[in-house]
Amino acid sequence: MSNQHRKNKKSFFGRPIWQNSTKTIKVAPQRYYQPESLQDVLEMVQEGIDTKTPVRAVGSGHSFSDAPKAEGILIDTDKLNRLSGIYNFTNKQGHYFEVEGGIKVHELNAALDKAGYCIPTMGGIDHQSIAGAISTGTHGSSLLFGAMSNMVKSIILVTHDLQDKSKAKTYRIERAGSNALTNDPDYQGPELIQDDDIFNSAVVCFGVMGIIFSYVLEVDKMYYLSEKKEVSEWKSVLPKLRDGSIFDNHRSVFVQVNPYKFKGKNLTLVVYHDDYATCDRNMFLERLKHGFWHRLKRFSRSFSFELVSRFPYLLWFAIWRINTFPNYVPRFLNTAVKSQRDEEYFNKGYKVMYQGLDYVKERAFDCEIAVPMDPEGNYLDTVEALMEYLGNLREEYKMHITSPLGLRFIKGSEVFLTPEHGEDVCYIDTPALLHVYGRDTIISRIQQFLLSRGAKPHWGKLNQYMDVDYVKTRYPRFDDFMRVIEKFNATGIFYNIFTKRILGR
Ligand SMILES: Cc1cc2nc3c(=O)[nH]c(=O)nc-3n(C[C@H](O)[C@H](O)[C@H](O)COP(=O)(O)OP(=O)(O)OC[C@H]3O[C@@H](n4cnc5c(N)ncnc54)[C@H](O)[C@@H]3O)c2cc1C
Structure with a gap:
């Protein structure tokens, strides 16, 4: 099912309707535009300024939050x-x-790939637009490279003219001084602004500064990754997380844990990625080994999971089973963890980072919340407290998340409004399938639970319990961010209902 993402645009008797990938956000915009050039975008922003109509860009609509909600001019x-x-x-x-x-x-x-290069990191799927992904802080699991925003070295932004707010204008925005990218005296292009505060505001700002036309990204020469997926018990993984030894000598580590005990254990999967600069293997044999032999072994370990990943419509059977027999969930998640065990998957970097299961993931939603990774490993107390809390919700109300908890680890960044600003974080991901009983309630309860511990939600995932007061307390450069935003968004056309809640504008 890879790369067949759901269509966002629909029509209602000839008039446009836009919806996000989970169909939980729907909007009938006043104008629906699909620009093909920088000049087109400039004209659309000018129209927004002239008619005082809000302007928002949308990428793939893979946000569950209302960040992309565009009721005025929607730029697809x-x-x-x-x-x-x-x-x-x-x-x-x-x-x-x-x-x-x-x-x-x-x-x-x-x-x-055609040109012989590869991005250093990405999320678990690859359907997002690059600007949508970066603007909401999308990440894989990387204490080495951080989130996708770390690739950005230069941004072409269409926004207000800083000298005359009645005009639209294009700028190229970069860091200042020795960190600036453009240093050719013969540079030709949009007016150059090299300023750290402006750059650190623009990278993750969910469209509030203007429309991103393009980026310059720093990428790597094509590299290969070897992935290993190990299954063990949470209580044996925990000490290695606490003392940090689990990260030693690995390029990336990602952990999934069944929050519900099955046969007295919380089964846990640890996914390791290790780097190979070049490929010294026969890729035909690698594909055969992974595609055939490993799949066959997995089939024998967890027949039902392999069936669902091969024939996604069987997902509806799984949903029926969860709704009808809630006591089955701990076993279901146990199998979900076990079925992923894999001795080795070797391929190009981006192919290994892509985790698949798109069909299922696009029929689920989640909140994903970042907890600072203190050196003592106390953040793991929050993970354990959440597991206990989920256990109680299950016992008492028969409400469940329907995937293992995902733990991903991201290097700190200087970007002002990214959840990993100034500190390494562990993101805790709690997915629930769309049609299971109590999904809204449980995701709401999880958000409130983690927010009460000071955690910071992903901007693209569900985050409806966060408001401007909370954002101010959790983001120390909030005022600097707002100073920049108000300068660039001089007439306010790039605000929407989401920014009203989390920025107060
Ligand atoms: C199945 C699934 C898997 C996911 N996996 C991960 C994951 O592994 N890791 C992770 O961190 N996140 C993940 N996410 C979240 C996802 O990466 C983010 O929500 C991302 O923003 C989606 O990108 P998009 O192109 O769909 O953006 P949209 O949802 O369309 O837009 C997101 C925001 O970006 C703004 N925007 C988009 N384009 C522009 C532009 N050109 N100029 C200015 N603003 C713009 C929009 O206005 C909006 O505010 C996942 C989501 C789904 C549905």
């Missing part, structure tokens, strides 16, 4: 999907590619 970025090539106005060491904001992660990966 599907056709801004070109990889423009190597960026030449710099003599800095590294590999820099200019890429339009609407390109989907899988399109970007394919284009970079």
